[in-house]
Amino acid sequence: MTTNHTINQQKCDETCSTCSPGQAQSAPKSTGKGLPPKAKIDVKHVILVLSGKGGVGKSTVSVNLAFALASHGKNVGLLDLDFHGPSIPKMLGIEDQRAAVLAQTIEPVHVTGNLSVMSMAFLLPDKSSPVIWRGPMKMGAIQQFLTEVNWGSLDYLVVDLPPGTGDEALTIAQLAPNVKGAVIVTTPQDLAVMDAIKAVKFIEKLELPVLGIIENMSGMICPHCGETIDLFSRGGGKKAAEDLGVPYLGEIPLDPEMVKAGDEGRPYILQHEESPTRKSVDAVMKNLVQQVES
Numbered sequence: 001m002t003t004n005h006t007i008n009q010q011k012c013d014e015t016c017s018t019c020s021p022g023q024a025q026s027a028p029k030s031t032g033k034g035l036p037p038k039a040k041i042d043v044k045h046v047i048l049v050l051s052g053k054g055g056v057g058k059s060t061v062s063v064n065l066a067f068a069l070a071s072h073g074k075n076v077g078l079l080d081l082d083f084h085g086p087s088i089p090k091m092l093g094i095e096d097q098r099a100a101v102l103a104q105t106i107e108p109v110h111v112t113g114n115l116s117v118m119s120m121a122f123l124l125p126d127k128s129s130p131v132i133w134r135g136p137m138k139m140g141a142i143q144q145f146l147t148e149v150n151w152g153s154l155d156y157l158v159v160d161l162p163p164g165t166g167d168e169a170l171t172i173a174q175l176a177p178n179v180k181g182a183v184i185v186t187t188p189q190d191l192a193v194m195d196a197i198k199a200v201k202f203i204e205k206l207e208l209p210v211l212g213i214i215e216n217m218s219g220m221i222c223p224h225c226g227e228t229i230d231l232f233s234r235g236g237g238k239k240a241a242e243d244l245g246v247p248y249l250g251e252i253p254l255d256p257e258m259v260k261a262g263d264e265g266r267p268y269i270l271q272h273e274e275s276p277t278r279k280s281v282d283a284v285m286k287n288l289v290q291q292v293e294s
């Protein structure tokens, strides 16, 4: 394990055009006793957002939760760890922004006075550059996101992960301090729920709390009348939570306005104060805060 950073630096220096050698060299050193130390980031609660499957709405949930928390006065960081498919910058309409890389620190993109975002996408030369990285390189990058990004003093760091139970989730669980647990996002379909159950077991193996399951795209809000239509069967997320003995944080309907918001880069909850979907996002956020802070 002590060689991880060496590997990371070598690979970065050789093959990675996105990460300057200066940056790679400043990666924190491992303790030499196995795992690197917990990163010194000033944060009260680190929340991982995970799912078994892609496309179930992790990034959407991460963005809307981060905004909901920020609008309740919390200092929030949103960390996009989906290196291969970073969607947070696009969803926030900030995909053309770049993080300022200073001598010692990397400045995140400040979306509001109390919400900052960091994504690999902010370090790439342009938005169509793919990230072709191995596990150890990602581990080094995650460590830099925790130690070198100027987050300030955070109440919450919401971490949007790629689908599944891979390196990114393992690494952040090891390196971040105050990891309060994971939120598992699923859709109602059986296959997604089965994968969500795997994600729950993965988090339990890491000896982290499962803060709860969210059933996203649960029923559909009719664009004509605003009523909820049962498009797919509903309730799979709730049942899985009951079966597994983990909290259920609530459901968010499939709402065409949510797709539009994502595509247009304007977070849904900023635009729809009174909608049923907004109410369900708020309810999920409140349940999550209760799990974390009580």
Ligand SMILES: Nc1ncnc2c1ncn2[C@@H]1O[C@H](COP(=O)(O)OP(=O)(O)O)[C@@H](O)[C@H]1O
Pocket (backbone or CB within 6 Å): 051, 053, 054, 055, 056, 057, 058, 059, 060, 061, 087, 216, 217, 252, 253, 254, 255, 256, 258, 259, 260, 262, 263
């Ligand atoms: N509740 C919802 N209603 C409508 N569309 C949604 C909802 N949640 C997510 N989406 C859309 O589904 C797509 C996938 O969501 P995304 O958050 O990127 O999933 P993931 O991060 O799990 O891959 C996006 O186009 C997003 O706008």
Ligand SMILES: [Mg+2]
Pocket (backbone or CB within 6 Å): 058, 059, 060, 082, 087, 160, 161, 162
């Ligand atoms: Mg995503």
Ligand SMILES: [Zn+2]
Pocket (backbone or CB within 6 Å): 222, 223, 224, 225, 226, 227
């Ligand atoms: Zn209708």
